[in-house]
Amino acid sequence: MLQQVYPAPIHNYCYELNKDFHFAAAHFIPAEEAGKCRQLHGHTYYANVTVAGDELDTAGFLVNFAIIKKLIHDRFDHTLLNDDKGSFRDDDPERFPTTEVVARTIHELVQAHLNGMPNRPQCIQVYLRETPTSYCIYRPRRKAG
Numbered sequence: 108m109l110q111q112v113y114p115a116p117i118h119n120y121c122y123e124l125n126k127d128f129h130f131a132a133a134h135f136i137p138a139e140e141a142g143k144c145r146q147l148h149g150h151t152y153y154a155n156v157t158v159a160g161d162e163l164d165t166a167g168f169l170v171n172f173a174i175i176k177k178l179i180h181d182r183f184d185h186t187l188l189n190d191d192k193g194s195f196r197d198d199d200p201e202r203f204p205t206t207e208v209v210a211r212t213i214h215e216l217v218q219a220h221l222n223g224m225p226n227r228p229q230c231i232q233v234y235l236r237e238t239p240t241s242y243c244i245y246r247p248r249r250k251a252g
Contacts, residue, residue, distance in 0.1 A: 112153050116232045116246055120159035126175040129153045130184040134204040137189075137197040145201075147187075153210070153236040156217055160228035169228050170221060174245065178216050210235040210245035218247070 113125070133149035135141075156179075161167050188195055189205035194212045196202040210233045217230040236242040 113234045121161045122169045124158045124169045126156045128176045134188040155234040156234035158228045159231050162226040164226050206243040207236045210243045
């Protein structure tokens with residue numbers, strides 16, 4: 108992957124880790140308003156996941172880079188996203204496999220793994236490029252308190 112600069116989320120954590128990876132997947136958007144995207148088609152998605160935290164684990168990592176890639180690449184690469192009923196649905200616009208929903212889903216999957224880690228890192232941004240000219244950034248809302 109070519110070197111790319113991503114928008115930087117503002118945070119107060121000591122460490123910030125970014126992992127780039129890509130995966131090839133097909134999808135369709137089951138909504139009349141989606142136009143041509145209602146038809147089955149594919150993309151090579153380019154993703155950047157940003158994880159931040161204050162404490163390292165027993166290996167000296169915030170989180171192992173390979174784990175982040177494995178969580179997403181192994182699940183979505185060379186698949187039809189619509190078939191992943193654990194992540195997407197054809198009857199709920201909040202779960203259609205749009206770029207926005209795929210970015211949010213990547214966050215959910217990564218954060219679910221991070222929640223089980225003793226050092227409690229946080230996934231603070233997912234950047235997902237669907238085409239050379241179109242991308243989405245997902246940042247979870249910060250919890251009050």
